[in-house]
Amino acid sequence: MIKLKNTTKYFRVGFFGIKKYAVYDLSLTIEEGKVTGFFGPNGAGKSTTIKMIVGLIHPSNGIIKINGYDSTDYRARLNLGYLPENPSFPRGLKGIEIINYYSKLLNKKINKNEIYDALKLAGIFYAKDIHAHKYSKGMTQRLALAISILGDPEILIFDEPLSGLDPIGRKEFKDIIFKLKERKKTIFFSSHVLADSKELCDKIAILTGGRLIKNEGIAAIEKEAEGYTEAKLNLSKNRERTQGTAKPEQDKDYLLIAEYSTPLEIYLYDLMRKNKKN
């Protein structure tokens, strides 16, 4: 289980070192065996939060605990796999050499079959003997995924796992997450693509401007979203009826409903838009 309690992160910027808050007073619990989606617009603080959880960044204030250990303690990562956004690997090394190295950094002995299984699950087994710098973006992402699931960790943290992938790659990646979900892994992933929310998540957390604005189960949010969308649709219709002149193409609510396919997406989008700092 991952627990964030009143976590704040600020960076000092400029000559005078003015504080710029990336995450402010964030309290969040990531439950075991569930998939939690972490949504928010660009610059919301999603990646900063994830980096604090995996120990890359030290929180300015607050506590982050993973299985009882502080996030900066290396023991917190004993059972954790992390897939960064846009991963990269050094030149001149083959995929198999890279994954072999990462397998040695784990505190348990990983045999050859386990490495092959991870490569197969990530769909990169065929390219294991190719130099990693010759990989495409999707292949690099898959190798990083194979590394993150190596050793069968209980907690998996993915930072924008679907960004930059083509539709086929996205579909395949989602299937992998589904497989991991079936294995009852604790998955925490960030995304700004709202379409990923319903099909993948058990829980949704929304971060905007460094503040958590929503953290609920998918069923509760969906119920809320349906009521919200219905109200919005009615409002749009009423406006059209009463004012008469307004064309549906010019109505903001109508456009929003037309753009997003599900009430959940409409609701989440609107929630982020309203809370976004300009």
Added chain:
Amino acid sequence: MKKILYSTMYSFKEIKNSKIFYSFLIFALILISGSYFVSQTSFISQGRIMVDFSIFAITIFNIFIGIFIGSSIIYDDIEKKSIFLSITRPVKRTEYLIGRFLGLTVAIIFSTIIMMLIFYFVLLIMHKYIVPFKPFAGQSKPAVTHLKSIHGNSVKESKNAPNKSIIQKTKAKPFTVYSLPQPLIIQALFIIIESVFIAAVALLFSLITSKALASIFTVLVFFIGNVSSKMNDLVRPVKKIIGGKIVIVHQANHLLTNIVHIIYTVLPNFSIFNISSEAAYKIFISAGTVFYRIVYGLSYMVLLVIISSLIFARKDIS
């Protein structure tokens, strides 16, 4: 400990395959091979010119490897985000840093060995500066010769004496094995120490500033470290006999003397690792000198790595 070892091996593989490492190695090898042509510009002391030129090439290219790879080994990992997957494993940051640094150390040792081997073959082909390799010569021959010089030829060598058989075997060999003279081997060792030392400086700077600035600062430290002892000698008060009395004469003003002395004391003295003159004249380097200089280099290195790891442990990697 195992994780440090794996990191070391991985880093060495990575550096070995990097373009910058290859480029420096190839350039050095071209220069070493070309030392023959440079030596031909002189009618005398061609061997000395070859040694001087090659030692310079080996030193400078290893220093370049230390500076440029040292300043990028962690910095590039952070910039290219390849560090994200490494330190989010159950690895302490210190282990990772030490592993990377040791990987670079192995790469420097590897490059020095390659360069020295090429240098050795060049000397072997030219048949200059190499000495016949006699592992037991130092123990056997002088003892017998010494006794003979005291008692004349009446001194009989024991039939079963192992030294005699060794000497006979050596004589019976169809070819002689040649090795580099002792000062050249010591110089190679000092080049490794100096380059790794420089790499530690570059690594430290790269953790607190950009890669380019880290390289510039390291070059400055290297330059000052090489001239600081000479500068200190220049400004040091000297004793002179004036009017039959010993008088202490200050050659520079007090402020300058103090500044130079502080720089000399605080910054590492790299000039002690340069024994190219001794190497060129085949002057034997005593074990005490070698030991003292190695300890000096290693202590500085350990200190720098400790400071680096303290900074790295607190660093936000984003």
